[in-house]
Amino acid sequence: MQEPFTEEEEETDSMNKARRDSPYILPHAHHTGPQLPSWPLSCLLALQHLLVQVSFLCIFHLLFITNLPPNAIRCCDELLACNLFACGIATTIQCGLGTRLPLVQAPSFEFLIPAIVLTQHMAPTRHSKGNSTDAPDLCAKPDCESTRSSDQLFHEVSGAVLVSALVQMALGISGACGWIAHRCGPMVLAPSLSVIGLSAYKPASLLCSENWGVALLLVLLNILLSQHLVSCRLPLCQWSQMRGFSVRLGGPALHMFSILLPFSGIWLVCGILRPIAALWERWHLSTHHLTLTNSTLQSPWLKVPYPGQNGWPTLSPHAVAIGAAMGVTASVNSVGCYVLCSKALRLPAPPQHAYNRGLCAEGFGSLLSAALGSVSGTASSIPNACAACLTQGTSSRPVWVTAMACILFGLSPRLMGLLATIPLGIHGGVLCLTYSVAVGTGVSFFQYTDIDSGRNIFIVGFTMFMGLLIPRWLLAAPGSLATGCVPVDLFFLSLLMAPAFITGSLAFFLENTVSGTPQERGLLNPFSPCKPEARDNYLQRSNMGSAQSYELPIALQKHLSRSWCKGFPLCLLCPLEKGKEESANINPLEVLRCSEEETTDPLLKQGTLKIESELQLETVQEPNVAQENLESHKRPIAAMPEEFSSIIMGKPLL
Structure with a gap:
């Protein structure tokens, strides 16, 4: 016999039902699933993606150029055009053959810091302490190398980008990326994503300081539109022969x-x-070089980039060491971006083959970028992924349109010069908005773990603190890292100057060596990449359709025989059986019930624990339930299957 609802429970249930049925509450992912936005809406969303991408592209080249000697500065418009052209092609490959997530490709800070380390070693410059980047002064000693020509400098950096592309492709083809990513639980993803967002505070503050009024205005307007006016729908006028003019409420345009x-x-x-x-015409000293190079009257309207147009990359020992560090740190950033995008889409964590293909696609984009003479590779854009999370525009069609626009704009250096006239305060505001979403997404992963556990408190605090401390220490004392071999010094210096790499590697080591229960580690949740699953798990069957979104296109699957997919390296890039990639890529260990006092080893053994969803379903199906179990739940047993269906479908309980 069911217990009646209390007055408080009835009020809560009615409020939750009204919230679910309200048309003004946005879903978590507005454009996921088979329904795609219309073409006009897709073009507007693509324009939004393009502006965020171009903003970060300008930020990258701004911070890179300000660390060059005056005689080594090259035309900024052509650099932007070549890099944007490569980003457009890389975005097409990523959406079509890579992870197939709606990810825009762009440079990242993981390419910037090693490039600055290399340029300061080859062409020593003297900068004030208020400089914009976290690159150490490597040439404080008299035995520094002499200043080289600008062509040699750019060729060395392009060579480092070429090596980073090979490293990314090697990590993808070998399957190392997917193997590591599927052993990164919430206790690894949470601090890593948080530090990725926090690491952008210094360039964001520098760009905002150009004009705090412009930056604050952008931030305040975004908060007003995306948060306070989230349920505001603008009226739309329509005309038809049957009804004539009619007015109806449109979508949440202000929010999107x-x-x-x-x-x-x-x-x-x-x-x-x-x-x-005006006040914003008073440029900062660190941006003086970039403003001088934004001469759009001297750039051609049309210039088709081709490999070797500015010379071929140079593979020196220094470039190889820096490029290896670039590839490793950029891969860490990309894995975090994949998880961030899948969480925004309410999809399960990508399987191993999706991680591997995605990194190969980024490596191909970096390879093309290096061949075109660019100073940066391509990686999944954290700002674009965070902007999609903020605006709930997570469809793949706008990303395809963005890729086409990137290719077209990349053919015109003069148009890129016009885009480079965006005020620096706007760039700073965009960084503040997008990277704050990365911090919040990282913090949201703590909900799957037992954050009150002493084990988890130590792992989170220690890894995040060291991720911010070590780069700061090396910035102040770069000479303390000296092995006697300059390429080795540059390699370790570039690795340890990346906060995401330090935090991710330390969190991965501690998470997989310090014992803890699966509940503590957050392994019993539908969004954990390394969750232990049974073959007949109901949760796995419910996510089967969503996991198929990571497969290769059907037209390509028809031309791939199963014998090819069983050989190396296609066995690591393509699913072995259609619809069963989860069982092929996730640790196939049967897990049983684990007591609260028992701790588990990093490698779960067969017969040690049981999936939480299976335990819940068995509890519902038991015919005789003890009275003490009824008292521990506020709702009657009849209402429980609806809650479990919500958990299985990945929707939050309201």
């Missing part, structure tokens, strides 16, 4: 374009007021 509207509006106002002696 909460970055596009402030970005374009502030840029337009600043462009109108540019001839006037």
Whole structure:
């Protein structure tokens, strides 16, 4: 006999039902699933993606150019055009053959810091302490190398990008990326994503300091549109022969374009007021070189980039060492971006073959970028993924349109020069908004773990603290890391200057060596990449359709025979059996019930624990339930299957 609802429970249930049925509450992923946005809406979302991508592209080249000697500065417009062209092709490959997630490709800070380390070693420059980057001064001693020409400098950096591409492709083809990623639980992902977001505070503060008014205006407008006006729907006028003109409520346009509207509006106002002696015309000293190179009148309207147009990359020992560090750190950043995007789409964690293919796609993009003479490779863009999470525009169609736009804009250096006139305060505001979402996404992974556990408190605090401490220490004392071999010094210096690599590697080591229960480690949740699963698990069967979104296109699968997929390296890039990639890529260990006092080893043994969803389903199906179990639940047993169906489908309980 069911117990009646209390007044408080009835009120809570009615509020939750009203919230679920309300048309003004946005779903977590607005454009996921088979329904795609219309083409006009896709073009607007693609424009928003393009502005965020170009903003980060300008930030990368700005911070790189300011660390070059004055005689080594090259035309910024052509560099931007070549890199954007490579990013467009890499985005197409990533969405079509890589992870197949809607990920825009762009440079990352993991390419920037090693490139600055290499340039400062080859061409020593003297900068003030207020410089914009976290690159150490390697040439404080008299035995530094002499300054080289600008062509040699750019060829060395392109050579490092080429080596990083080979490292990325090697990690993908060998399956190392997927193997490591599927052993990264929430206790590894949470601090890593949080530090990825926190590591951008210094360039964000520098760019915002160019004009705090512009940066704060962008941030405040975004908060107003994306948070306070989230349920505001604009009226749309339609005309038809049957009904004539009609007015209806449209979609949440203010929320979906909460970055596009402030970005374009502030840029337009600043462009109108540019001839006037406005406050934002007082450029910072660190950006003086970039403003001088933004001469759009000297750039051609059309220039098709081709490999070797500015010379071929140089593979010196220094470039090889720096490139290896670039490839490793960029791979860590990409894995975090894959997890972030899959969580925004409410998809299960990508399987191993998706990680491997995604890293191979990024390696191909970096290879093309190096051949075109660019100073940066391609990686999954954290700002674009965070912008999609913020605006709930996570469809693949706008990303395809963005890729085509990147290729077209990459053919015109003069148009890229016009895009480079975006005020620096806008760049700083975009960094503040996007990387704050990365921090919040990392923190959200703590909900799957027992954060009150002393084990988890130590792992989180220690890894995040060391991830921010070690780069700061090396920035102040780069000479303390000296092995006697300069390439080895550059390799370790570039690795240890990346906060995400330090935090991720330390968290991975501690998570897989310090014993803890699966509940502590957060392994019993549907979004954990390394969750132990049984073959007949109901949760796995419910996620089977979602996991198929990571497979190769059907047209390509028809031309791949099963015998090919069983050989190396296709066995690590393609699923062995359609619809069973989870059982092939996840640790296939049967797990049984584990007592609360018992701790588990890092490698779970057969017969040690049982899936949480199976335990819950068995509890529901038991005919005779003890009275003490009834008292521990607020709702009657009849309401329990609906809750479990919500858990299985990955929807939060309201």
